[in-house]
Amino acid sequence: MKPDKAVVIVLVALSVGFAGGFLSRPIISPAPTADRITVAAPARLTSNEPRGTQYFVAHVDEAQRVVAGCRDGSVRGGECTTAEEAIIKIDAEERRRKFLGN
Structure with missing residues (x-):
């Protein structure tokens, strides 16, 4: 047999x-x-972690309630800062739209 x-x-x-x-x-x-295959339930429903800025940008009325609660002392924690950041972002976006005429 040949090698090839x-x-x-x-x-x-x-x-x-x-x-x-x-x-x-x-x-x-x-x-x-x-x-x-098992699918885990969403952790957001039972989590005690503060909601993020993106959540409050999508839910402006909830952000305003949280900020009002933070000012009168009924709400504390990380949601105060994230809700306030969301309101600042929303205001900045509205000002930008008015300035650019969009």
Whole structure:
């Protein structure tokens, strides 16, 4: 047998082996089904972490309530600063729109 012929035989054998493994993979180890996959519940509903600035930008009325509560002392914590930052961002955006005429 010539060396070139041996190389071809080895390459063909490897190709057949890889193809056989690739094709038999779903039979040997099937993909997980939907009943095995668990999805965690949203942590935001039970979390005590302060809401972010993006939340308050989307919910302006809530941000104004939180800032008013911070001023009279009924609300404390990180939400005071994030709500105030959101209101500042919203005011700046309104001023920019008025200035540029948009």
